[in-house]
Amino acid sequence: MAFDGITTAAMVSEIRRRAVGGRLYKIAQPDPDAILLTIKTTDGKTDRLMISASASLPFIYYTDENKPSPMVAPNFCMLLRKHLQNGRITDVSQPGLERIIRIGAEHLDEMGDLKRKVIVIELMGKYSNIIFTEEDNTIIDSIKRVSAAVSSVRTVLPGNEYFIPMTQDKLDPTAPITFEEFSGAVLHKAQNIIKAIYNTFTGFSPVAASELCYRAGLDGNDSVASLSEDDTKRLYNCFNELMTEIRDEKFDPVLIYDKGVPREFAALPLSEYSDLTTEHLDTMSEVLMRYYAERDAVTRIRQRSTDLRKIVATTLERSVKKYDIQLKQLKDTEKKDKFRIYGEMLNTYGYSAEPGASKLTCTNYYDNTEITIPLDPQKTALENAQKYFERYQKLKRTEEAVTEQLKDTKADIDHLESIQNSLDIAENEADLKEIRRELSDFGYIKKHMTRKGAGRPESSKPLHYISSDGYDLYVGKNNYQNDQLTFKFASGNDWWFHSKKFPGSHVILRVGQGDPDNLPDRVFNEAGALAAYYSKGRGQSKVEIDYVKKKEVKKPAGSKPGFVVYYTNYSMAIDSDISALRLVKE
Numbered sequence: 145m146a147f148d149g150i151t152t153a154a155m156v157s158e159i160r161r162r163a164v165g166g167r168l169y170k171i172a173q174p175d176p177d178a179i180l181l182t183i184k185t186t187d188g189k190t191d192r193l194m195i196s197a198s199a200s201l202p203f204i205y206y207t208d209e210n211k212p213s214p215m216v217a218p219n220f221c222m223l224l225r226k227h228l229q230n231g232r233i234t235d236v237s238q239p240g241l242e243r244i245i246r247i248g249a250e251h252l253d254e255m256g257d258l259k260r261k262v263i264v265i266e267l268m269g270k271y272s273n274i275i276f277t278e279e280d281n282t283i284i285d286s287i288k289r290v291s292a293a294v295s296s297v298r299t300v301l302p303g304n305e306y307f308i309p310m311t312q313d314k315l316d317p318t319a320p321i322t323f324e325e326f327s328g329a330v331l332h333k334a335q336n337i338i339k340a341i342y343n344t345f346t347g348f349s350p351v352a353a354s355e356l357c358y359r360a361g362l363d364g365n366d367s368v369a370s371l372s373e374d375d376t377k378r379l380y381n382c383f384n385e386l387m388t389e390i391r392d393e394k395f396d397p398v399l400i401y402d403k404g405v406p407r408e409f410a411a412l413p414l415s416e417y418s419d420l421t422t423e424h425l426d427t428m429s430e431v432l433m434r435y436y437a438e439r440d441a442v443t444r445i446r447q448r449s450t451d452l453r454k455i456v457a458t459t460l461e462r463s464v465k466k467y468d469i470q471l472k473q474l475k476d477t478e479k480k481d482k483f484r485i486y487g488e489m490l491n492t493y494g495y496s497a498e499p500g501a502s503k504l505t506c507t508n509y510y511d512n513t514e515i516t517i518p519l520d521p522q523k524t525a526l527e528n529a530q531k532y533f534e535r536y537q538k539l540k541r542t543e544e545a546v547t548e549q550l551k552d553t554k555a556d557i558d559h560l561e562s563i564q565n566s567l568d569i570a571e572n573e574a575d576l577k578e579i580r581r582e583l584s585d586f587g588y589i590k591k592h593m594t595r596k597g598a599g600r601p602e603s604s605k606p607l608h609y610i611s612s613d614g615y616d617l618y619v620g621k622n623n624y625q626n627d628q629l630t631f632k633f634a635s636g637n638d639w640w641f642h643s644k645k646f647p648g649s650h651v652i653l654r655v656g657q658g659d660p661d662n663l664p665d666r667v668f669n670e671a672g673a674l675a676a677y678y679s680k681g682r683g684q685s686k687v688e689i690d691y692v693k694k695k696e697v698k699k700p701a702g703s704k705p706g707f708v709v710y711y712t713n714y715s716m717a718i719d720s721d722i723s724a725l726r727l728v729k730e
Contacts, residue, residue, distance in 0.1 A: 147203055147267045149241035149347015154395040154411035154428040155204055156245055160236040162191055162206070168231050168249060173221035174211035177287055179274060183233065195265055195274060197287055202272035203436065204245060204265055206429035220287050224276060227251060227261055227284070234260070239308060240316040241347030241390070243267040248279075264306060271309070273300060281306040317345040317387055326380045331368055337379075338364035351408060356382055358416035386412070397431040399423045402683075409435045421723050449567050449576055452583065456567065459588055460560040467553045474546045480539035485510065486517045487532035494525025559586070559623075559704040562647040565680050566622035569649070574604035578622050582705065606633075608728040609674060611667045616654040617725070619678050623706030626650040627699070630708065636695035639668070641675040642708075644688040644715065648679025650706070652694070660693060669718060676720040686717040 163183050169190065170182035178196040185191055194207045217225070231251035238245055245265040253259045261284070264275040274287040283304045290300040298309050315321065315329055333340040341353035348356075357364035360382040362375060371379070389395075389412060400408040401421040408414060409431045413422065425431050485508065490497075493506040500521045508515040519528050566579050584591045606629055607619040618633065620626035630640060630650050637660040639653040653671045655663070668691065676687035692713040699708050 146269075146349045146351070147243060148349035148352055149238075149243050150349075150352055150390060150411050151409070151428065151432075152243050152245060152267060152347070153238055153241060153390050153393075154397060155432075156236055156238040157393045157395060158206070158428050159193065159204075159245070159247070163193070163233045163247075164236060166191070166233050168228050168233065171221060171224045171228065172211075172213040173218045173287075174213050176218070177272075177274075179221065179224070179287070180211060180213075197266070197272040197274045199270040199272060201436070202267040202269065203432055204267065205432040206427070207433055220274075220276075220285060223285050224263075227259075227276070228263075231261070240318050241345070242308060243347065244308065268309075275300060275306060277306045314346040315344060317347060317383075318391065321383075323377065323380050326383065327376050330379075331371065331376065333368055335368060336365050337362060337368055337371065340368045351410065351414070355410075355412075355414050355416055356386060359386070395428065397425050397428045399425065399431050399434060406435045406438045421721065423723070445570055445572065445576065448573070449570060449579075452576065452579060452589075453564075453567055455583065455589055456560055456563050460557065460564070463553055463556045463560060467550065467557060470546050470550050470553060474543065474550065477539045477543035477546065480536050480543065483532040483536040483539070485515070487529045487536060489515060489517060490525050490529035490532065494529060497525040499524075555704055555707070558647065558707070560588075561680070562623055562706050565647045565649070565678075568680075569621055569678055571621070572604070575621055578604045578624055582623060586704075607678075609722070609725040610728060611653075611670045612724050613664050613667050615663070615667045616656075617671055617674055618652045618654070619674055620650045620706075621678075623704070626706040630694065630697055631699060634694040636693065638694045639663075639671065639691055640694045640697050641671050641689055641691045643675055643679035643681055644690045646680040646687065648675060648681070650708075651675040651678070668716070670722070670725055672716050672718045673720055673722050674725065676718055677722045679720075682720045685719060687720060689716050689718060690714070691716070 162185060165186040166183040168181060169184045170180075172180045172182075174180055175196070175198075177198050178194065181193040181195070183191045183193060192207050192210060193204065194209075194211075195204045196202055213221075228249050228251055231249040233247060233249050235248040236245065237248075243266065245267075247263040247265070248260060249263070250258055250260045260279040262277045262279065262281075264273075264277060266273045266275065273290070276284045276286065278284060283300060283302055283306050285302050286300045288300070290298065292299050298307070300306075315325075329344045330337075330340045333343060335343065337357050338350055338353040341356060342348040342350055354364045356379065360375070360378040362371075362379060395411045396413055398410055398413050399406055399422070400410070400414060400417045401423065407420065408417065411428055413424075425434070489506055489508060490504065492509070493504065496506070497504045497519065501519055502521050503519055504517045504525070506515060506517070507513070517528075519525070520531070523531070563579060563582065566575075566582075570576055570579065580589070583589045604621060604625065606621060606625050609617040609619065611617055618629055620629045626649060629652050634640065634652045635655070637655050639655065639660065641651040641653065642648060651671055651674045653663075653667065672689040672691065675689045675691075676682065676684075679687060681687035690710070690713045692710050696712060697708050697710050
């Protein structure tokens, strides 16, 4: 989601609550387009406010991280220190619902006179900037200077007057808007409803506009022309309710997860994503920090696993093609019995075949039906019989060989699909190292010699969750961990869960000192949901899960890692919602 005006409003509320009255203790510029303000609050605490004017990722939030700064502070940082070091924050505001935050601060100048300055933070994508101004809006300097050669709309240079850039004649949604004004502004646009909303009102992103449509019971992709008067009234009422929440600062920051990956963030709950996992957090800063950190981590791991994914996908595609060819070969062997019968019938009735005949019609004594056998006119009946027996024996050997090959190829496909799933749920470099080791051990990639003197690699550990009833649940992140969990870690009375039809993780429900046959139903459902979530079936409405006591699970000799068999089990069909579970950070 874009850093829209509603998110900005939530951050303004949070900064105002925490920072007003505090003092600017330190000012740093860790990146060319970012500053870090260390604030001593009125209750004696130290806060760090990170502000980024990055064109690709503008943001502002509180952070616990103290990023290292360059040895020599940039000029803009030195300017802020000169004017604002130890200054007191007097107010934090947002004009309308613009993606702009104004932080006012007062300080004593060289003459001891009280002066007031303003830091203006514009979070506008590629136009993002951090601008330092006098109280009368005269620009002192900015982290990005914008000359007339760069922009003909507005220059941002020392001495110029600061003004908010034009918002394309959009309406300010924080001001009172009548139904007639609302409908007149929205309905005249020849667009779908979502576009009409975010093109009409300042601060609305496509996600916010889509949520507004969902709350009103409308399909946001429908044309504005399709709206009836009742539809427009519902949309207007939902718009007013949303703006009342924002004006009253009734924010409820949420993170939306899709298959474990942060998909959206918002200052208010997103009803339209009720089918995905929603996590409510205390502050907007927590949401933003988690979102950017986790998205960055997921992106980084996916980038680093690109080579492994390509190897696995290529090998899997080759194995699937090989499997299809073998299936065709096996189907071709189905006619072997026909050749055997031809040979036996020729041995029995061959005396009646005339020399040079191209066929022989006789009675098949197996089912008493008439059968016509093609003959090679250059050969005798007995020689034709021998030819058919040879073809029968060849197809029989082919069937036996191909049947074994099919088992091996299917095992390879299942193994590679399980590795694909492991790559999907890998969280860090240690997880990738274990997957790389598995691929190396089974000859999919070349082994790399460990450099002498290299430190011991970081080990990857299974995921540990706590159920609603306090039971420990463990999830293997790759095949080696699955085997370790099932056959080394779990005890005989622990419960074992796995997706029935999809490759996925082994999940262990630790019974501890309890009775394995008298556990709450809820813990079984939550363990099953974990097995569904960490499988290729994640995201489906229902995933079939097998579960059984661990002592019933066996590993065939010579089988691939992660492969097990069991001959009696229970089953359930469950979704992959794990929001009730708590992940334990190891």
